[in-house]
Amino acid sequence: SGAGRLLLDRARDILPRWIERLQPETVLQLGQPLFWGMPPGTERTWVLLNDGAALPPEAYLQVCGACPDMPFAPMRFDLVIVPFCLSRMGDPEAVLDECWRVLRPEGHVLIMDFNPGGSLSFMRRWRLWRRDRAWPWRRPFLPLGKLRTLLENQDFILKEGRYFQYTLPGLEKNAQWMELVGDRWWPAGANAYLLLAQRRDPERPLVGLATPVKMRRERRKVSSEAPAAYDHSELG
Helix, strand or coil: HHHHHHHHHHHHHHHHHHHHCCCEEEEEEEEECCCCCCCCCCCCEEEEEEECCCCCCCEEEEEEEECCCCEEEECCCCEEEEECHHHHHHCCHHHHHHHHHHHHEEEEHHHHHHHCCCCCHHHHHHHCCCCCCCCCCCCCCCCCHHHHHHHHCCCCCEEEEEEEECCCCCCCEEEEHHHHHHHHCHHHHHHHHEEEEECCCCCEEECCCCCCCCCCCCHHHHHHHHCCCCCCHHCC
């Protein structure tokens, strides 16, 4: 739809500024390659993990695999990007668990997802009520509050977040005006949100952390020691 295309365009506009701030050397992106207009350049390695249904440009490395069971060794990436796919996964907690495992100490996860309070959420309910089989988003959208809880339970520290893209279906021509008004007066009515979190390590407390961090659950230690089928040394 036009609103969906505008949402992806807005995400493509936002992402480069976050990449520039974080300066990651190795990036893992989950799901389909939505950011083809952003070549990673020679200064960083960008890996796509998906089912292989779409072929990215040669500048990216593509790995076929499942997000809840990533084929990577522990602590291999500086940044994991999860764009508009966490809501569609059957076990978001397992995916975030794997994100923590493959991130280096103090690495970041950047999540973009659909806001249940936005117009696209109401459109989803309308399409499902009409039994539209072509509608791609059948699962309920993941609320921001629930995502914050999942991240904290997985030993991530919440850093920043924002809402974005306020266009209503049928009013795509007013997209720029609605972005300005929405940011000012109606942030919770956005179609999407972005949340940045940082991996928290019991053995390496983050600078400025006043209280001791609780020890990682025993299951984390077991999963981190699992053999990996894809090692960072092979990334080139």
